[in-house]
Amino acid sequence: MRLPLIAPMLATPGTLPPAGQDARWAYETKQDGQRVVVYLPGDGSLELRARSGEVITGAYPELRPLGGVLGAMPAVLDGEVVAPDERGHGDFQRLQSRMGLAHSPAMAARRAAETPVHLVLFDVMFLGRDLTALPYARRRHALEGLALAGPHWSTPGALVGHGAQALEATRESGLEGLVCKRLDSVYEPGVRSRSWIKIRNVRTADVIVGGWLPGRGRLSGLPGALLVGQREAGRLRYVGRVGTGWSEAERVELARLLRVVETRTCPFDRDPRVPGAHWVLPRLVGEVRYGTRTRAGLLRQPSWLRLRPDLAPEDSAADLP
Structure with missing residues (x-):
């Protein structure tokens, strides 16, 4: 089927929610990679679009098998492509050698063998129908129900509450930071929303x-x-x-x-x-x-x-x- 084009929702820089509201938020690890919207029309194919809307599917050939994982169920997913280092952390410098190769399939294939990428999935905006009006908690439940885990993609967990501990854990692990997402927030395509707050470890x-x-x-x-x-x-x-x-x-x-x-x-x-x-x-x-x-x-x-x-x-x- 023809899927709707959905611009990614953006997070606003900020700080942790007040302690009294902590239980109303989910916390996800901030990734250091390239934001992508994943289109799965249900025919075994896959299309990746960058935040700009540019089609970049050809740059990441190792992600193509994801196209058949959901069978005939059409879906639009939100995620980030990372190039893991030896610790498993996204390394943007490593990823740069993979970017910009959407129209160079031979070079993209060689780089995929040298520096494989991993797709971190964290939201679903369409699953047979438009889900953007649903609250984050329901979308997240739907995403986790898909059990998308493979050689080059995964759905890391989101922690509800305990934001201060989550942020400290990212600091101790040398990770990029934290994204705080309000449990009742709808998906706002193309909007930099206060319902999503990103905290970069400095x-x-x-x-x-x-x-x-x-x-x-x-x-x-x-x-x-x-x-x-x-x-x-x-x-x-x-x-x-x-x-x-x-x-x-x-x-x-x-x-x-x-x-x-x-x-x-x-x-x-x-x-x-x-x-x-x-x-x-x-x-x-x-x-x-x-x-x-x-x-x-x-x-x-x-x-x-x-x-x-x-x-x-x-x-x-x-x-x-």
């Missing part, structure tokens, strides 16, 4: 400034981004660039400090080969927050918090993987 780290990149436009003459590192076995290891988090006054003050310590020599143990970089002596220490690290140890989505004049560069030991 970490902080002390870093040493080793260089900077000039800003553009209104930031001309000021640093647009800082190139930062951390000490490891006496060496300064590059861990990425930070381009957000400053007020205008803080950026002006950083520009002044950077001029004082400028040098022609890259201070990192390995030159990161960043075009247009200005190097500085590794004397300024700052604190940044970030989401996770790449396999190479680079900070993902770092944001500047503050200078740490109370720390000497040699004191800022790394928490490198």
